[in-house]
Amino acid sequence: MSGYCIKAPGHEIHAHYHNEQYGFPLTTEHELFERLCLEIFQAGLSWEIVLKKRPRMVKAFDKFNVNKVAAYKGADIKRLLADEGIIRNRLKVQAIIENAKRLIAMRDVYKDKALKGFSAFLSYHHPLTKTEWVKLFKKHFKFTGGEIVGEFLMSIGYLPGSHAENCPVYKRLKKEYDVPWRNAEKKGFKYK
Ligand SMILES: [Zn+2]
Secondary structure, X not given: OOOHHHHOOOXXXXXXXXXXXXXXOOOOHHHHHHHHHHHHHHOOOOHHHHHHHHHHHHHHOHHHOHHHHHOOOHHHHHHHHOOOXXXXXXXXXXXXXXXXXXXXXXXXXXXXXXXXXXXXXXXXXXXXXXHHHHHHHXXXXXXOOHHHHHHHHHHOOOOOOOOOOOOHHHHHXXXXXXXXXXXXXXXXXXXX
Protein backbone atom coordinates (compact mmCIF):
# COMPACT_ATOMS: atom_id res chain seq x y z
CA MET A 1 0.00 0.00 0.00
CA SER A 2 2.41 2.67 -1.12
CA GLY A 3 1.24 6.16 -0.31
CA TYR A 4 -1.35 4.87 2.15
CA CYS A 5 0.28 6.73 5.03
CA ILE A 6 -0.04 9.98 3.10
CA LYS A 7 -3.58 9.49 1.88
CA ALA A 8 -5.21 7.78 4.85
CA PRO A 9 -4.76 10.04 7.92
CA GLY A 10 -7.66 12.48 8.02
CA HIS A 11 -9.51 10.59 5.25
CA GLU A 12 -13.19 10.07 5.98
CA ILE A 13 -13.11 6.32 5.27
CA HIS A 14 -9.47 5.36 5.87
CA ALA A 15 -8.39 7.41 8.89
CA HIS A 16 -9.68 5.15 11.66
CA TYR A 17 -8.32 1.99 10.04
CA HIS A 18 -4.94 3.55 9.30
CA ASN A 19 -4.52 5.31 12.64
CA GLU A 20 -5.89 2.66 15.01
CA GLN A 21 -5.92 -0.75 13.34
CA TYR A 22 -3.54 -1.23 10.41
CA GLY A 23 -0.42 -3.01 11.63
CA PHE A 24 -1.64 -3.29 15.22
CA PRO A 25 -1.35 -6.71 16.89
CA LEU A 26 -4.59 -8.70 17.13
CA THR A 27 -5.29 -11.90 19.04
CA THR A 28 -9.03 -12.43 19.45
CA GLU A 29 -10.44 -15.04 17.13
CA HIS A 30 -13.39 -13.10 15.75
CA GLU A 31 -11.23 -10.05 15.06
CA LEU A 32 -8.60 -12.11 13.27
CA PHE A 33 -11.33 -13.88 11.33
CA GLU A 34 -12.96 -10.57 10.42
CA ARG A 35 -9.66 -9.18 9.16
CA LEU A 36 -8.96 -12.25 7.05
CA CYS A 37 -12.48 -12.07 5.63
CA LEU A 38 -12.09 -8.38 4.79
CA GLU A 39 -8.91 -9.16 2.87
CA ILE A 40 -10.72 -11.96 1.02
CA PHE A 41 -13.57 -9.59 0.21
CA GLN A 42 -11.11 -7.07 -1.15
CA ALA A 43 -9.75 -9.36 -3.90
CA GLY A 44 -10.37 -7.53 -7.18
CA LEU A 45 -11.90 -4.51 -5.42
CA SER A 46 -10.62 -1.43 -3.62
CA TRP A 47 -9.88 -1.38 0.09
CA GLU A 48 -12.09 1.70 0.29
CA ILE A 49 -15.16 -0.28 -0.82
CA VAL A 50 -14.36 -2.90 1.82
CA LEU A 51 -14.06 -0.31 4.59
CA LYS A 52 -17.29 1.40 3.49
CA LYS A 53 -19.20 -1.86 3.61
CA ARG A 54 -17.46 -3.15 6.71
CA PRO A 55 -20.16 -2.21 9.27
CA ARG A 56 -22.86 -3.91 7.19
CA MET A 57 -20.67 -6.98 6.67
CA VAL A 58 -19.95 -7.26 10.39
CA LYS A 59 -23.70 -7.28 10.98
CA ALA A 60 -24.51 -9.66 8.12
CA PHE A 61 -21.84 -12.14 9.29
CA ASP A 62 -22.88 -12.19 12.97
CA LYS A 63 -19.88 -10.09 14.00
CA PHE A 64 -17.68 -12.75 12.40
CA ASN A 65 -18.39 -15.14 15.21
CA VAL A 66 -16.58 -18.25 13.96
CA ASN A 67 -19.10 -20.76 15.37
CA LYS A 68 -22.04 -18.95 13.83
CA VAL A 69 -20.44 -18.51 10.41
CA ALA A 70 -19.27 -22.14 10.34
CA ALA A 71 -22.88 -23.22 10.85
CA TYR A 72 -24.25 -21.22 7.89
CA LYS A 73 -26.43 -23.25 5.56
CA GLY A 74 -27.93 -22.65 2.14
CA ALA A 75 -30.51 -20.18 3.47
CA ASP A 76 -27.74 -18.04 4.98
CA ILE A 77 -25.80 -18.00 1.72
CA LYS A 78 -29.00 -16.94 -0.04
CA ARG A 79 -29.55 -14.16 2.51
CA LEU A 80 -25.95 -12.93 2.17
CA LEU A 81 -26.00 -12.97 -1.63
CA ALA A 82 -29.22 -10.94 -1.56
CA ASP A 83 -27.81 -8.28 0.79
CA GLU A 84 -26.95 -5.18 -1.24
CA GLY A 85 -25.03 -3.66 1.66
CA ILE A 86 -22.24 -6.22 1.49
CA ILE A 87 -19.81 -7.53 -1.12
CA ARG A 88 -21.79 -10.24 -2.83
CA ASN A 89 -19.64 -12.94 -4.31
CA ARG A 90 -20.58 -16.58 -3.96
CA LEU A 91 -17.02 -17.91 -4.07
CA LYS A 92 -15.86 -15.50 -1.39
CA VAL A 93 -18.85 -16.23 0.85
CA GLN A 94 -18.37 -19.99 0.49
CA ALA A 95 -14.63 -19.70 1.20
CA ILE A 96 -15.37 -17.67 4.34
CA ILE A 97 -17.80 -20.31 5.65
CA GLU A 98 -15.27 -23.07 4.92
CA ASN A 99 -12.51 -21.07 6.63
CA ALA A 100 -14.68 -20.72 9.73
CA LYS A 101 -14.99 -24.52 9.87
CA ARG A 102 -11.23 -24.88 9.55
CA LEU A 103 -10.69 -22.37 12.35
CA ILE A 104 -12.86 -24.46 14.63
CA ALA A 105 -10.77 -27.55 13.82
CA MET A 106 -7.65 -25.52 14.58
CA ARG A 107 -8.75 -24.91 18.19
CA ASP A 108 -7.91 -28.50 19.17
CA VAL A 109 -4.56 -28.52 17.37
CA TYR A 110 -3.07 -25.18 18.35
CA LYS A 111 -3.06 -24.27 22.00
CA ASP A 112 -0.55 -22.61 24.21
CA LYS A 113 -0.82 -20.93 27.59
CA ALA A 114 -2.73 -17.82 26.61
CA LEU A 115 -3.71 -18.46 23.01
CA LYS A 116 -5.92 -20.95 21.27
CA GLY A 117 -6.87 -21.68 17.67
CA PHE A 118 -6.09 -19.07 15.04
CA SER A 119 -3.99 -16.81 17.27
CA ALA A 120 -2.01 -19.80 18.59
CA PHE A 121 -1.50 -21.04 15.00
CA LEU A 122 -0.05 -17.66 14.03
CA SER A 123 2.22 -17.38 17.03
CA TYR A 124 3.33 -21.03 16.70
CA HIS A 125 4.55 -20.55 13.11
CA HIS A 126 5.94 -17.05 13.59
CA PRO A 127 8.37 -15.88 12.30
CA LEU A 128 8.11 -16.80 8.62
CA THR A 129 8.75 -14.92 5.41
CA LYS A 130 5.75 -13.92 3.31
CA THR A 131 6.41 -16.77 0.84
CA GLU A 132 6.44 -19.33 3.65
CA TRP A 133 3.25 -17.92 5.17
CA VAL A 134 1.47 -18.04 1.82
CA LYS A 135 2.38 -21.73 1.42
CA LEU A 136 1.13 -22.47 4.92
CA PHE A 137 -2.12 -20.54 4.46
CA LYS A 138 -2.81 -22.36 1.19
CA LYS A 139 -2.62 -25.64 3.10
CA HIS A 140 -5.01 -24.49 5.82
CA PHE A 141 -7.46 -22.06 4.21
CA LYS A 142 -9.43 -21.29 1.08
CA PHE A 143 -9.14 -18.18 -1.09
CA THR A 144 -5.80 -17.18 0.41
CA GLY A 145 -3.50 -16.07 -2.39
CA GLY A 146 -0.27 -14.12 -1.95
CA GLU A 147 -1.75 -10.65 -1.82
CA ILE A 148 -4.52 -11.59 0.63
CA VAL A 149 -2.16 -13.40 3.00
CA GLY A 150 0.52 -10.70 2.78
CA GLU A 151 -1.92 -7.90 3.53
CA PHE A 152 -3.63 -9.83 6.29
CA LEU A 153 -0.35 -10.56 8.08
CA MET A 154 0.93 -7.02 7.61
CA SER A 155 -2.31 -5.68 9.01
CA ILE A 156 -1.94 -7.70 12.23
CA GLY A 157 1.78 -7.10 12.70
CA TYR A 158 3.13 -10.49 11.57
CA LEU A 159 4.87 -9.04 8.50
CA PRO A 160 6.62 -5.67 8.22
CA GLY A 161 5.59 -2.96 5.81
CA SER A 162 2.24 -1.62 7.01
CA HIS A 163 3.45 1.95 7.61
CA ALA A 164 6.16 4.17 6.17
CA GLU A 165 8.94 4.81 8.66
CA ASN A 166 8.12 8.51 8.87
CA CYS A 167 4.44 7.84 9.60
CA PRO A 168 3.39 8.80 13.16
CA VAL A 169 1.62 5.44 13.49
CA TYR A 170 4.88 3.62 12.69
CA LYS A 171 6.51 5.46 15.57
CA ARG A 172 3.59 4.80 17.90
CA LEU A 173 3.60 1.09 17.11
CA LYS A 174 7.34 0.93 17.70
CA LYS A 175 7.11 2.68 21.04
CA GLU A 176 3.89 1.41 22.58
CA TYR A 177 3.11 -2.02 21.09
CA ASP A 178 4.53 -5.51 21.14
CA VAL A 179 4.58 -6.09 17.38
CA PRO A 180 5.48 -9.65 16.31
CA TRP A 181 7.55 -8.79 13.19
CA ARG A 182 9.60 -6.25 15.11
CA ASN A 183 10.34 -8.74 17.90
CA ALA A 184 11.47 -11.29 15.31
CA GLU A 185 13.79 -8.77 13.65
CA LYS A 186 15.26 -7.88 17.03
CA LYS A 187 16.12 -11.55 17.47
CA GLY A 188 17.86 -11.57 14.10
CA PHE A 189 15.13 -12.91 11.79
CA LYS A 190 15.49 -11.65 8.22
CA TYR A 191 12.30 -10.92 6.30
CA LYS A 192 14.18 -10.33 3.05
ZN1 LIG B 1 0.91 5.01 8.29
